[in-house]
Amino acid sequence: MNIFTRFLLELQEMSLLVARAARGLFRKPRYFGETISQMDSIGVGSLTIIILTGFFTGGVLTLQTYQTLASYGAVDQLGYLVSVSLVRELGPVLTALMVTGRVVSAISAELGSMVVSEQIDAMRALGTDPIRKLVAPRILALIITLPLLTLVADVVGIGGGWAVSSLLYGLPSTMFTNSVRDGITTDDIIGGIIKPLFFALLMGTIACRKGLKTEGGTVGVGRSTTSAVVMASIIVIIADFILARALQLILGTQS
Amino acid sequence: MMSQASIDRTTGPSDNRVSEHAAESTFREVDDSNRAIPAIEFRDVTMIYDGRKVLNNLSFKVMKGETKIILGGSGCGKSTTIKLVLGLLKPDSGQILVDGEEVTNYSEDQMTRVRKKIGMIFQEGALFDSLSVYENVGFKLHEQGVPEEEVESEVRRMLRFVNLEDAIDKMPSELSGGMRRRVGIARALVGDPKIVMFDEPTAGLDPPTARTICELAMKLRDLEDVSSIFVTHEMNNLDYLTSEYAVVNEAGEVVFEKEGEKLCLINSKVLMMRDGQVIFSGTDESLRKSDDQYIHRFLRGH
Numbered sequence: 127m128n129i130f131t132r133f134l135l136e137l138q139e140m141s142l143l144v145a146r147a148a149r150g151l152f153r154k155p156r157y158f159g160e161t162i163s164q165m166d167s168i169g170v171g172s173l174t175i176i177i178l179t180g181f182f183t184g185g186v187l188t189l190q191t192y193q194t195l196a197s198y199g200a201v202d203q204l205g206y207l208v209s210v211s212l213v214r215e216l217g218p219v220l221t222a223l224m225v226t227g228r229v230v231s232a233i234s235a236e237l238g239s240m241v242v243s244e245q246i247d248a249m250r251a252l253g254t255d256p257i258r259k260l261v262a263p264r265i266l267a268l269i270i271t272l273p274l275l276t277l278v279a280d281v282v283g284i285g286g287g288w289a290v291s292s293l294l295y296g297l298p299s300t301m302f303t304n305s306v307r308d309g310i311t312t313d314d315i316i317g318g319i320i321k322p323l324f325f326a327l328l329m330g331t332i333a334c335r336k337g338l339k340t341e342g343g344t345v346g347v348g349r350s351t352t353s354a355v356v357m358a359s360i361i362v363i364i365a366d367f368i369l370a371r372a373l374q375l376i377l378g379t380q381s
Numbered sequence: 382m383m384s385q386a387s388i389d390r391t392t393g394p395s396d397n398r399v400s401e402h403a404a405e406s407t408f409r410e411v412d413d414s415n416r417a418i419p420a421i422e423f424r425d426v427t428m429i430y431d432g433r434k435v436l437n438n439l440s441f442k443v444m445k446g447e448t449k450i451i452l453g454g455s456g457c458g459k460s461t462t463i464k465l466v467l468g469l470l471k472p473d474s475g476q477i478l479v480d481g482e483e484v485t486n487y488s489e490d491q492m493t494r495v496r497k498k499i500g501m502i503f504q505e506g507a508l509f510d511s512l513s514v515y516e517n518v519g520f521k522l523h524e525q526g527v528p529e530e531e532v533e534s535e536v537r538r539m540l541r542f543v544n545l546e547d548a549i550d551k552m553p554s555e556l557s558g559g560m561r562r563r564v565g566i567a568r569a570l571v572g573d574p575k576i577v578m579f580d581e582p583t584a585g586l587d588p589p590t591a592r593t594i595c596e597l598a599m600k601l602r603d604l605e606d607v608s609s610i611f612v613t614h615e616m617n618n619l620d621y622l623t624s625e626y627a628v629v630n631e632a633g634e635v636v637f638e639k640e641g642e643k644l645c646l647i648n649s650k651v652l653m654m655r656d657g658q659v660i661f662s663g664t665d666e667s668l669r670k671s672d673d674q675y676i677h678r679f680l681r682g683h
Contacts, residue, residue: 155524239510247469248507252521252568253493 150258160263169271180279184286205302206309208287217280218321234354237337238347265330272326418481420608426475453654468492500569506561508553539567559590595621603627623665
């Protein structure tokens with residue numbers, strides 16, 4: 127089977143997985159408790175790394191661009207530059223990548239271990255569909271929490287940018303905040319929330335698919351976890367480009 | 382067909398010694414109307430995996446109340462066979478019937494209904510790591526939304542059956558290998574399925590624990606009228622299951638008696654597989670008399 131056929135086959139399997147998970151959401155029994163606990167472990171559990179990532183990314187943006195802006199006499203645009211970079215691009219992508227490292231690997235390893243220890247077969251034998259019980263709550267929890275985590279990263283990142291500009295470079299706070307307020311548009315924010323919705327769907331699907339098709343014992347679990355993280359990271363970056371272009375066309379924003 | 386062990390209790394000389402309670406639990410009323418329909422039937426089932434025929438035109442029947450012991454070396458298709466019964470795998474050709482109902486092409490949703498009739502015991506127990514023993518055994522009932530009090534009484538009843546009531550609050554990681562299998566058996570028996578699959582339930586266990594697992598299988602066969610497939614490659618399992626039967630004594634306790642002059646077990650049959658094909662089907666006595674070199678080596682180990 128050549129690479130193209132394998133790719134199409136994989137795409138088909140992932141689409142079917144999403145379709146079955148989506149159908150499962152509208153039928154009984156519904157797994158609200160499972161979804162909430164996944165939201166807790168994915169969302170609340172990732173908060174610390176997202177806050178740290180956001181803060182230092184905002185900080186380093188200021189650090190790297192301050193001198194350049196100063197040489198053009200455009201230091202008053204610093205807040206604009208930092209906030210637009212974060213809200214449109216760095217916030218969604220970095221959050222997705224951090225969550226990929228933490229959550230996609232965990233989901234894939236968990237489902238993979240359940241496959242090799244026959245727990246998935248046991249669940250099916252007991253009359254429960256693992257796609258509804260395990261896959262749907264995980265994908266849904268990611269779709270709900272990733273945009274929220276992105277918002278947190280954006281806000282904390284802007285805070286990081288402000289902290290560096292005022293504490294390190296002594297820029298007046300009002301100059302930074304005014305430039306953030308004047309520069310950022312509603313379309314930027316909408317775009318910054320639409321992206322993580324798609325990222326979450328892709329990441330969740332890849333994690334679950336890779337986990338569920340694990341073969342070959344514990345070595346297989348390692349293999350599927352690695353390939354889930356690699357694939358999800360690459361897909362996030364590619365999807366980011368496609369979404370950025372699509373949003374430019376739809377919302378009329380210019381990057 | 383009533384299990385021979387039970388028949389013996391009605392006609393044998395020891396009949397007058399059976400207490401009322403024992404008689405009641407031994408002779409549960411059985412609906413005979415469709416006992417001629419096999420509990421499980423395979424018709425020319427072929428399964429190909431990675432270009433290799435894992436099962437090649439496999440055909441056999443498991444009658445109601447019968448235990449079919451499937452013997453064979455590793456990789457001969459034993460575990461695949463029982464996964465096919467549950468629809469966990471799908472065959473490439475042939476038909477699979479459960480209680481006379483053809484399930485070969487059933488969707489996952491349709492299979493869910495069929496699976497309610499079947500209990501499955503996995504090789505390593507396959508307990509859910511993140512759930513306690515109580516939650517594992519009660520999993521099916523929790524999924525069906527059964528009230529908590531009923532779940533608890535059923536879980537306790539099942540754990541008593543496998544003699545593990547004390548472990549109810551433990552996590553699977555705290556259990557020994559044998560205990561995990563027994564919890565797996567308790568979980569599979571919730572809802573009193575009339576068909577039970579054992580997938581090498583004694584592999585890797587010490588002899589007394591392996592014996593306990595076989596005793597549970599005999600209790601199901603002789604006292605609960607359960608049809609089962611017992612996949613194994615261990616000879617002592619074959620000896621236990623084909624030479625002993627469970628009865629309830631005067632004190633109401635379950636005891637195991639050897640088949641002998643007064644009774645010959647007819648509710649345990651042996652099926653031997655090699656490379657996805659049946660090479661023997663019949664009673665253990667005729668298996669031992671077989672001239673086949675492979676069977677000889679398998680039974681004696683050399």
